[in-house]
Amino acid sequence: MKNTDYAKPLQVDEKTFTYFDFPQYAADAGIAIKTLPFSIRILLENLLRKFDNRVVKQTDLNNIVGWKKTYDAPVEIPYHPARVLMQDFTGVPAVVDLAAMRDAVKTLGKDPARVNPLVPTELIVDHSVQVDFFGTDEALEKNVNLEYRRNSERYELLKWAQKSFANFKVVPPNSGICHQVNLENLGRVVISQDGGDAPVAYLDTVVGTDSHTPMINGIGVMGWGVGGIEAEAVMLGQPYYMSIPEVIGVKLTGRLKEGVTATDLVLTITEMLRQVKVVEKFVEYFGPGMKSLSVTDRATIANMTPEYGATLGFFPVDEKTLAYLKLTGRGERAKLVEAYTKATGMFYTGDADPEFTQVVELDLSTVEPSLAGPARPQDRIALPDLKRAFADILGCAYDRNAEIKQISEFHDESGNQNSRARQCRPLAPRQFDLQLGGQPVKLGDGNIVIAAITSCTNTSNPHVLMGAGLIAKNAVSKGLRVPPFVKTSLAPGSKVVMDYLQAAGLMPYFKALGFHLAAFGCTTCIGNSGPLNPDIEALIKENDLNVAAVLSGNRNFEARIHQNIKSNFLASPMLVMAFALxxxxDIDLTVEPVGIDPNGEPVYLEDLWPAHEQIDELVKAHVNKEFYEQEYARIFDGDQFWEALDTAESTTFAWNAASTYIKNPPYFDGFSITPQIPGDISNARAFLLLGDSVTTDHISPAGAIPEDYPAGQYLIANGVNQGDFNSYGSRRGNHEVMMRGTFGNIRIKNRLVDPKQGSFTVKFPENKQMYNFDAAMAYKREGTPLIVLGGKEYGTGSSRDWAAKGTNLLGIKAVIAESYERIHRNNLVGMGVLPLVFADGESAQHLGLDGSETFSISGIGNMIPRKTLSVKAVKADGSEIDFNVTSRLDTEVDVEYFENGGILPCVIRKMMADS
Structure with missing residues (x-):
């Protein structure tokens, strides 16, 4: 068979395209295309189009067209994403790696220009801007100015890459959030590529170096987050090897009630699907309720796919998709999309639903206003229950107007119930006097110190943003103000947002309540909330206050939003505005007043909340095509700061030895064409002993750089003042900083140093407590390999490649955990670190391991996928604990990457073999 046997013409107006008729291929295989989930159809099209009987073989096509609802063992296919999407936090180290690869190829005497993206790659700079300034009209310009001052070396690297690499585009800073730019402009849905007699039309697919890449699923584009190292392999023309997934269908019925937003819906779905256990599975939405959701509602739901643990949260193309493409200035694209999807059975009509692994149903009318917190997105709290939930967080029957009574149960910081009694605070409220701007205020437990309308989750959605503006308008008309201790910010994901908010006349009301435009970027959601007022921070620290942040984001892990804020709640922009007021x-906004007007009258949430109809009228009147066309016509141009960057085009990058931002990493030191196959691990030490739900925020350096931690000390030793430390994220291109910050979250709980939290471990056999980095370097000098012992859901969270890179550079050879989040497991393999799992029902605690043992792992030679290995743990008294673990090298390609020391060395060796 040849795939050209299924090449057919597609007429769109006066233009003829060629497409691959995968429904006919399925029919020839005895499969009705309508029975396959839409996401599986996309994979079928991809493999048929790429079929060459060398990389994509007939067995691969047979396996995907014969999709099964369940698989006893992984079945691998070579998938070729059409595009790569990057943001700057993960994009900068990826560009550093590509530059280092060019140096390595040059050292081998080959042409470094061969290291070049072969797949279109777009990088959006959105993760670096921080909310240092807020509450004034000058906040945006000042924040961007400071962003460039902090990050000019990184941005010079990116501008060099834009000039020096083919197939590589950069959306400069101050433009928007990567996922919203992808949704509003970069997403093609159907791609047309010149070739032969007619352009080839095929389905748009993307992998992104950010876990929220599935937001693009909202317009029917298959996309998910991968590690930077995996993305680099795709950029360099390598297939993305993946296991054929199970597909969970979510049938939506009914309609959302008045007063309920898409944010409330996605928090409900996140809670529901976490219970269903959809990790590493595809999720597809269907049913009559789907038709009632706008594309931006769908994008909100798709965005939080990693929060419910799935790979995809997919919405197939329908008439609303076409209308959205036209609205966002992609009218010609919409014609191709309509013709292609209708010709191939990819247009969802609702007449015939596919077969799924499992179907979960949700009646949209049952969704109620909600928040999630204080530290996990899946911990949904109904709005009326927040006051009680915060009492549980404090561990007491908390009441601002009564004495606190001790209770016998509380929920710990990870949301788990704990039956031990907690010491109650003496009285409620714990309120302290404070002077802010000469004005006396009281601040205590439960007060909100950050209220941020931020993140791609909600700033793609005009309905909730217009709704927030209407709440602001109603609040101003009633004389309400935001308390002075609340740091307010508005950071939209697209410049179009400001166009329609201004056109609707709502920005004066945002500003009246302190929500001035602060940035076009992720800001608070990724920890770039900026500093609090120094007096507020001092009061929080001195009294160990449990203050709160409310944000319209998708992540609220411990110490992520701000290191001194313990309770962080995700909410719609509309509820963020209400809680800011x-x-x-510690309030039930369904019965208690939001505030008191100047005449002493209470103002309730129902007095402020606009009707759906009112919001819809504003959206229809002021969200128009001209705004999208105007903003995206200049999306790659950049502002005056970007234009002023002085970079020269060159084949290899000119590394600056004095730079503390960008350094040539050591991954290719001593590199040879022939790999050294890893052998058994002998007499390793446990570097860390960790519990459940350790996130990549715990592992990967993120947020502020503490002065007394090794990374801070490194910067000081290199002449950097503490005020210029910037964040870990901004220094991701410097491995010296990043490896010192790995496992450095101030809230990480290493049981070797329990109850102490932070970047500390115990160095054995001396039994000496040290910073993680210092202990790792001591072990390295001794030639002692390291392992990490973990619990369930190890590596959950954002697709942070430094969680794996730092693990590798610290000398950790293997991780033994009870289970992994998909992306982090992939990243560990991509860096040559061996992911292992305990046998079912076993754990470090169950086996009696306390981390003081020496560990030997045998059976690593002659590796095969999912191989069972033997572990011997020897205690100080000579007693032994023997147990088996399973390698989570799931596929032959995983084994190949591991044996090559990671993806990048493997790619270089393949390049050299082909030259």
């Missing part, structure tokens, strides 16, 4: 989370 209230100034506290």
């Amino acid at each position: 209230a100034g506290r989370v």
